[in-house]
Amino acid sequence: MTQLSRRNFLKLTGSSAAVGTLSLAPIAHAQQGSPPLPPGSTTLPYPRELVTKLSELAINQPIYFSYPDDRSPCVVIRRGREVKGGVGPEKDVVAYSTQCTHMGCPVTYDQEAEAFKCPCHYSIFDPDNTGQMVIGQATENLPRVILEYDDTEDALVAVSIDGLIYGRQANII
Ligand code: FES
Known part of the structure; x- marks a missing residue:
């Protein structure tokens, strides 16, 4: 059974963190780009x-x-x-x-x-x-x-x- 060295473990966790950062970046950007909705408001249309x-x-x-x-x-x-x-x-x-x-x-x-x-x-x-x-x-x-x-x-x-x-x-x- 192969044991992970400390260096390889850090490499792996470092690259995992980078992947996580990359995948979350567009969401964070989208949230920053649109102003927060006031309470009770909605982007869905109200019925008449x-x-x-x-x-x-x-x-x-x-x-x-x-x-x-x-x-x-x-x-x-x-x-x-x-x-x-x-x-x-x-x-x-x-x-x-x-x-x-x-x-x-x-x-x-x-x-x-x-x-x-x-x-x-x-x-x-x-x-x-x-x-x-x-x-x-x-x-x-x-x-x-x-x-x-x-x-x-x-x-x-x-x-x-x-x-x-x-x-x-x-x-x-
Ligand atoms: S005052 Fe408490 S539920 Fe109405």
């Missing part, structure tokens, strides 16, 4: 999905749906007055992910308080101010579903999300 007809949306009555896939629960609300980021003729329709940004519990819309409440650790989010976290354990706002209103069809269409859905590294996976 009908949420509901505006005429089916009563003021302050939430309708729940999923976007951008079945594992991402969301809610749309017509506020009855113009709000930040609102769409539609009155700019009063907004939509959000219903997964709390603290630990992912499902937030519910409290019609009396006109706010989203998380039952797990009592975070509260403001539907009239782009899902802003008002109080509680969460530190991030609720991700906002970006809507478009098609007046020819009276349709509210989800087109993307602003903010990272809880538990994901990118919204589209």
Whole structure:
């Protein structure tokens, strides 16, 4: 049986390291060449999905749906007055992910308080101010579903999300 001398061992490990460096170099270069994506962004396209007809949306009555896939629960609300980021003729329709940004519990819309409440650790989010976290354990706002209103069809269409859905590294996976 042949024994490796110290010199030959070092030669081998040295050349292995060189091969490793060569094979990783293009990856390192590619990473340096493209700026890092902000959290929640993706190079994949968001789907355009009908949420509901505006005429089916009563003021302050939430309708729940999923976007951008079945594992991402969301809610749309017509506020009855113009709000930040609102769409539609009155700019009063907004939509959000219903997964709390603290630990992912499902937030519910409290019609009396006109706010989203998380039952797990009592975070509260403001539907009239782009899902802003008002109080509680969460530190991030609720991700906002970006809507478009098609007046020819009276349709509210989800087109993307602003903010990272809880538990994901990118919204589209
Ligand atoms: S999971 Fe919502 S406050 Fe903790």
